[in-house]
């Protein structure tokens with residue numbers, strides 16, 4: 001029941017308060033990520049990077065802006081980024097699928113705890129393309145950044161549950 005409520009509450013947040021998220025909430029979010037299903041139970045093939053250093057977040061933001069030729073902060077003022085990286089896996093797509101399962105658990109847990117989030121595709125691309133950034137983040141050797149997201153307290157505190165409907169085209173056989 002609570003899971004359905006978290007799903008209904010979760011939405012992409014694109015403006016954050018300048019306030020760091022509580023440490024115990026971050027721990028819960030990370031633990032929830034680690035409870036996700038992972039192909040062949042290869043939890044060791046994944047790595048989580050929590051980025052809270054303001055200067056490093058600024059570098060990631062600038063790197064994305066440069067790459068995408070954007071002028072606005074693509075990280076929306078978020079004070080925490082979480083990046084999921086993976087080693088190369090023996091089956092195609094396994095790395096991205098694992099990272100997505102971990103990330104979705106973290107997004108939903110954020111929603112449950114009143115922490116907003118948004119996946120930003122450019123985070124992983126920018127880190128992968130920037131060797132000094134990869135080094136600054138201590139991404140372990142052999143791991144590739146796959147999905148990054150912003151986490152933080154939403155500037156707009158209004159919470160609205162969306163209706164859960166089958167909106168993706170589907171069929172039954």
Ligand SMILES: Cc1cc2nc3c(=O)[nH]c(=O)nc-3n(C[C@H](O)[C@H](O)[C@H](O)COP(=O)(O)O)c2cc1C
Nearest residue numbers: 010011012013014074117118119120121122123147
């Ligand atoms: C793989 C992926 C990449 C995304 N990249 C971005 C992004 O770069 N910037 C952004 O603001 N939102 C990004 N989003 C968020 C989507 O735009 C958002 O999930 C979608 O519009 C549905 O809205 P909701 O999350 O509020 O339900 C991304 C979402 C996913 C799953």
